[in-house]
Amino acid sequence: MRRVALIYNPASGQHSGRRSSHIQSALAVLRDAGIDAEALETHAPGSGKSLALAAVRQGYDAVIACGGDGTVHEVLQSLVGTNVALGVIPLGTANALAQNLGLGRHPVKAMRALVNAEPVEIPVGRIHFREENGARGWRYFTVAAGVGADALLMSSMDPGLKRRFGYALYMLEAFKIWASHPFPLFDASFSIDGNAEPRVEQVSQLLAIRIRSFGGALGVLAPGATLHKKDLSLVAFKTRSRLQYLRFLLATLVGRQTFSRTIELLDADAVECRVLNGSKSRVFVEADGEVLGVLPARIELARETLILLVPPHAEP
Structure with missing residues (x-):
């Protein structure tokens, strides 16, 4: 990964008050690894899809959905069929995809794991x-x-x-x-x-x-x-x-x-x-x-x- 967009829902999950801290910590992990990273906040239902589409058009090579499965679902719609990879950081109430990938529930640990992740092509x-x-x-x-x-x-x-x-x-x-x-x-x-x-x-x-x-x-x-x-x-x-x-x-x-x-x-x-x-x-x-x-x-x-x-x- 060279250039990454983090898309996050400020209202997702039970601990939205800590959201800003988690996002800044995740950005720090990426930047410490030499990756150009930017955080983008959703502002309405469906805006995650729009932000992800803009990231594709602007040349990002990965988009990381920070939230629950709903946030991942929105971002996913713009990434299927493209060369831009999807990553997941668990910050929601339900984090089934993140749990399935063994990312646990701690956002910063999950971000560290994603720095070393492999891009894998999967059916949807x-x-x-x-x-x-x-x-x-x-x-x-x-x-x-x-x-x-x-x-x-x-x-x-x-x-x-x-x-x-x-x-x-x-x-x-x-x-x-x-x-x-x-x-x-x-x-x-x-x-x-x-x-x-x-x-x-x-x-x-x-x-x-x-x-x-x-x-x-x-x-x-x-x-x-x-x-x-x-x-x-x-x-x-x-x-x-x-x-x-x-x-x-x-x-x-x-x-x-x-x-x-x-x-x-x-x-x-x-x-x-x-x-x-x-x-x-x-x-x-x-x-x-x-x-x-x-x-x-x-x-x-x-x-x-x-x-x-x-x-x-x-x-x-």
């Missing part, structure tokens, strides 16, 4: 969806994309409370959804191994997972998923049973989840999701923890790739 996911206004949209993703209750969870999170209570708020909101959500079924059409005839299932929750481990309590959700994988690792919940949801979640927290015909782990090239005929349910869609819209949706791997800064000894 892409999700197509319908926005609330009816328009069609799409996004790249690196961590996971979800359709169903997990996206409803993200839509229910109050940003202010999220900054104040952090991961505890996720747990509280997840319990409320588990206790009250009807888990409506929708159609999922899986394209597997290039077969012309898709496999169709009715599911209440679908997750497309791109990382080996989320870190923390959740850990490994989909065994076999990695950033290098050239198809999708999908977890399909073909049930509306609260008890089966609870059993699976508790087993996952202790690393002992199993899969079956009811909650299935499968590989696919792509999956298309639609509401059932006659259903009036609004089924939400998310990627990397960001609520995007509602069904219909298609999840696939993008033709474009991403250059990711992978620290030494990481197992992405």
